[in-house]
Amino acid sequence: MIEDTVGAFMPGPRVEIPGATEGPLVGLNFAVKDLFDVAGTVTGYGNPDWARTHAPAAATAPVVLTLIQAGAMLRGKTKTVELAYGLTGENVWYGTPINSAAPDRFPGGSSCGSAAAVAAGLVDFALGSDTGGSVRIPASYCGIFGIRPSWGAVNLTGACPLGPSFDTPGWFAAKAEVLRRVGDVLLPPGGEGPLGPLLKVQEAWINAVPATAAALTPALGAVERVLGPMLSVSLVPETLDTLYGHFRAAQAEEAWASLGSWVEAVRPKFGPGVGERFAVAKATEPEKAAAARAFRNKFRTRVRALLTGGAVLAYPTSPIPAPKLEIDQDAQQAIRERTIGVTAIAGMGGLCEISIPAAKVDGVPVGLSLVAASGRDRALLALAEQVANELKL
């Protein structure tokens, strides 16, 4: 059993399943966020009341099975933010995993344990999930690679829902090559081929704190060496705040539709912030959610038209490096809003996104995101590998 030096795994008995003896992932260890089912174990979803009120899973999630059958060995289940509804990675019930790249800062979430496990080198890769940034943000905070694949590209059966029209699996790795090899196994065929041009999304660079933007600028040069000269584009003339507002309304409605009946029936104890977010979700006005869905349709049409020929968006994954552990709920909420204004681009657009650990600000990692049209995941993984080579990552 792997020693858990960073508190990434769920406490208690560790579920381990050896991989198939042959396959493309033989020799790799992985961990799985504790919102994916593994047969015979209770899926905890980050909250003790959830664990208490759910029976052991009858079947293993297909995405986990696929990885095992490809030869990877499951080394355990990792902590998640409660019901995946948070971006810091805090979990007051099981302990917040340590961000080994910046131990006094949050690891990011909701897939906090998976990111922490990879960042600490406990496993070669780890499975997470992403609704509003839950793979991309911890990847950026912890200084590792993370992919949110195109919505619908990878099977989510056997995973707890948060916002089904946004939810995707996702995975982390310390090496771009491993990230790509996992994609080779999980992604549907197709989507390869050249990408370009490179589009610098103006709003997202302006939204980032200056030190983050400055630290990531050299990495853009590396992407230019691969894709050719960068063009600058405004993608959200309505402002990122508007994008955040619509994302929040659409996601909140779905969160309540997915989890509200359980919350009402069980009245679970939540850690700071989570219960408040469900209260907001419950109060979502139907007209706001409808307006959000209408906006999403228009936004999706716009970005698909722009990216369908192969264009790649580039921006800081998170506008702000991992916040310090002691910041209060108000500060967390401000960061959350500023962050989701950016992560909602791929979420609302149905795009695939990879965060590359491209730079550090005062020793704290910041990720550069590359984003492509839905279905171009394989090409994007190949691009990330090329960029990683350019950056000698």
Add this chain to the structure above:
Amino acid sequence: MIEDTVGAFMPGPRVEIPGATEGPLVGLNFAVKDLFDVAGTVTGYGNPDWARTHAPAAATAPVVLTLIQAGAMLRGKTKTVELAYGLTGENVWYGTPINSAAPDRFPGGSSCGSAAAVAAGLVDFALGSDTGGSVRIPASYCGIFGIRPSWGAVNLTGACPLGPSFDTPGWFAAKAEVLRRVGDVLLPPGGEGPLGPLLKVQEAWINAVPATAAALTPALGAVERVLGPMLSVSLVPETLDTLYGHFRAAQAEEAWASLGSWVEAVRPKFGPGVGERFAVAKATEPEKAAAARAFRNKFRTRVRALLTGGAVLAYPTSPIPAPKLEIDQDAQQAIRERTIGVTAIAGMGGLCEISIPAAKVDGVPVGLSLVAASGRDRALLALAEQVANELKL
């Protein structure tokens, strides 16, 4: 015979051919730039020595025949800049056509007579040709609609060449509906369907004089009402000067390849500027032309990727309103360079472009260009008609 109030037609006997009695263009009169062949008449190409050394055409250019067979009546051939090698519309041998929208200013060229004839209401539409802006610039200067269709979309057989890999026919009309109806007849099938998003090309707006940019901004609002919110994009990070330089080298090499042997054999008399441009064309270094072709390939890949999903570029057709007739050759050359930096976007990109008479600066027309991917001419014509309705043109 139509009275030529603006000196648009070639002097001497006027060639007139009635249109077919049935067809989509019945009732419309048109004129043809005197670089398209009409059987039995000498194609003059704007220069008396050209006319003197060429026999009457044996066949009518297919594009002219198609228009006649569709019911339009040919009302004569119009003046062109000598060998189509100039943008002001000046012709010292036959007289520069009068720009009825701004009589003290150039009509623009090289398709000066066709633009002047439409602007003065002598004909419903007129055929021109466009290598580096020869339809778009006179359309902008004269306050009428003009289209440069996608390269290769409309048959150029029977037209004198200038830069074959850039040359396209094109046409002018005072009404967007007529512009579109001519396209219905001349364009190959396909290419309809929704366009968007709208992309404001930053460099081209910065390149325009402030009064032109300001005058055209309300028209952008009209395009937004049709296509949705405008995004802002940098398309030529290498600078428009670089684009101009490469365009000039590629075009000059082709101009000399197309016309050099005639120039050398005949040693024609040229008006101001034209001979100088051929001298430059002759001196084009092969390495520069090769670099220009290589740049064009990259640029074309880039813009095609960006526009293939339906995106539409928008920018001032010409950065400067029609110059006054008295400006000297140096001033003309400066305007030429600044103008071709913009017109070369569609030229180098192989795109289709329509200039809409969207505004005036101190009473002088300025055009707004909408530009779409190669092959989307029909959709672009439909869009121009919608925008014209929004602008009540």
